[in-house]
Every structure is written in C-alpha cells, then in structure tokens.
Amino acid sequence: MDYKVAYKMPRSLSGKQFTYCPGCHHGIVHRLIAETIDELDLREKTIIVAPVGCSVFAYEFFDIDGTVAPHGRAPAVATGMKRARPDLTIFTYQGDGDLAAIGTAEMIHAANRGELITTIFINNAIYGMTGGQMAPTTLLGMKTTTSPYGRKAEKEGYPVHVCEIIKELQGVAFLARTKVTTPRDVMTTKKYIKKAFQAQLKGLGYSLVEVLSTCPTNWGLSPEKAIKWLEENMTKEFPLGVYVDKVGDAK
Amino acid sequence: MKNAYIEIDKERCKACGLCISACPQGIIRFSSEFNSKGYHPAEPNDPEAKCTGCGFCYMMCPDVCITVYRAVKV
Numbered sequence: 519m520d521y522k523v524a525y526k527m528p529r530s531l532s533g534k535q536f537t538y539c540p541g542c543h544h545g546i547v548h549r550l551i552a553e554t555i556d557e558l559d560l561r562e563k564t565i566i567v568a569p570v571g572c573s574v575f576a577y578e579f580f581d582i583d584g585t586v587a588p589h590g591r592a593p594a595v596a597t598g599m600k601r602a603r604p605d606l607t608i609f610t611y612q613g614d615g616d617l618a619a620i621g622t623a624e625m626i627h628a629a630n631r632g633e634l635i636t637t638i639f640i641n642n643a644i645y646g647m648t649g650g651q652m653a654p655t656t657l658l659g660m661k662t663t664t665s666p667y668g669r670k671a672e673k674e675g676y677p678v679h680v681c682e683i684i685k686e687l688q689g690v691a692f693l694a695r696t697k698v699t700t701p702r703d704v705m706t707t708k709k710y711i712k713k714a715f716q717a718q719l720k721g722l723g724y725s726l727v728e729v730l731s732t733c734p735t736n737w738g739l740s741p742e743k744a745i746k747w748l749e750e751n752m753t754k755e756f757p758l759g760v761y762v763d764k765v766g767d768a769k
Numbered sequence: 770m771k772n773a774y775i776e777i778d779k780e781r782c783k784a785c786g787l788c789i790s791a792c793p794q795g796i797i798r799f800s801s802e803f804n805s806k807g808y809h810p811a812e813p814n815d816p817e818a819k820c821t822g823c824g825f826c827y828m829m830c831p832d833v834c835i836t837v838y839r840a841v842k843v
Binding site for chain 1: 780808828829830833835837838
C-alpha cells in the first residue's frame, strides 16, 4: 500500500529547533502562520517583525526575511516597511508585555491609521522571558513574581482587554480573539490568521489576531494543567470571538 | 494493513505530552529512551494499526515534530 504525507512541517519554517519551553503555544502559532504563508504563496514576499520577548528570535524559525524592533515598536517599524514596500506582506508577532504594555501607543495608532499590516498577538497574561512578572493582561488574583499575593485592582488596576479597546477604531479590518488548546481551536485560529493576512492583501486595513496562550514554566504548571487553567480562567476574562470582520467569507 | 501512521522526530521533541492527550486512539506514549536534550520523547505505539491519520497530534505539537502519512486508496 502506498502512503502519502497528510501533515508535515510547512515550507515557510526554517526547520531550526524552537527555543521555547516544552508545551509553549508559541510553536503552534508559528506553525499556523507558516502554513498560512504557504497557502497564500507569500513566502518570497513576506517580512516578519519580531518583538522583544520569548519570540525575539522568531525570524530565525521562519524561512522568510525578518527583523527585530525595539520593545513594543514593531507596529511602527512595520508601518515604515509597508509604506516603503507596499508590494510586500508585513506582519508583526508580539506578546502581551510587548504589545499591551510598552507598545500600546504604537499599536493603537497603527490600528487607527488603518496601516496595512497584520499583528499576531500572543496573550499569556505574564512576562515570559524576563521571569514571570506581572503584565497588563495578568488576571485579578493571579500570582506572579511581582504580585506574590495576587494582582489587586486597587493597587495594580484591571487586566487590559486589547480587542475590546481597539474594536471601535475605524482603521481595523479584522480583529479576533482565539486560543489553541484543542485541535478544533487550532483550526479556528488558522482560519482567523488567514483572514488577517487577507485583510492586508485586499488593502482593507489593520488586522490583529489575539491568541490566548499558556506559559507552563512561569505559571508553575505542567503543559496539561496549564491548558486546563487557561480554559477555566482566561477564557472567562477574555471572551473569544470575532470582533471586527470586514473581509467576509470566501465564496 | 495500516490506514495511516505517524513519525515523530525524537530529537526535536521536548516531551510536553500534548500529542498524547490529543490522540483520540491513544497510540502515542513516552519513550523509555532519552534524546540528546535529556527528555523522554513521545513515540508512536500502534501494534493494532488504530491510527486514522486525523492529524490531531500534528496540530497540537508545539515543536512541529510529527509527520502524518495516510494510505492512498486505490
């Protein structure tokens, strides 16, 4: 009997081993982006702007051109790239410390200007690379190294909901929040990432996909338990769904 | 005759176990051997040829270690 490959590593990944911790969802999202680039045939025409954080070496793992922006400034760098080379597809890959803390201004104004760039936003409610400090997206009551008694609203404020903040901006063409904890969610996320790239290719405006992700190392949980914790706590605080969709469904 | 089978790149695997919990047929297990990173990598264990080639393990693998093969129907 003959066998053919049903699923294998996408061409747009370089094949270099990921430097992420076991069970980290960065790898799943990397693969989904690479599959999308393959399917839209954009491999020679795409540039990644990597953030500061665990995924700072993201450009090493993709077989496409890329650069790294200073902390939080990826949308600004991507804006310059897109305006200089409108024929290329530019996307930024950012975490919650990068996008929702130091880079809030860049992201909000890039969205408001309707820049033709795509942002993939990984929200794991913590600063991963620097050792598990409290991020703007940390849940109330969640213990981190800088909030050892749990985050309190009166001292540290409330979790930042990025999708809810920018959904009113008119420059946004596609905006969705999703997770990658089950195979079904992985397929949904891939659909959203593809739509986000299509929003850019059709010239509709800024697109952002927020992916709720685990950080087993800094949450102090096993990969399995981290997924359970995400499902039980993070999805309540951050409701999933499509917030803006000007792309429409393919016929 | 197998309908499908998977291959796992043992050197890439970091033994997170997400493929093991995702597999509906329960045909993946941790190996008793170590890889060069010091993990017990996942390995397919499918003596009864139960693999359907659904690809759930591939979808959940954060390190893209898994290749899924399906039989070509003649």
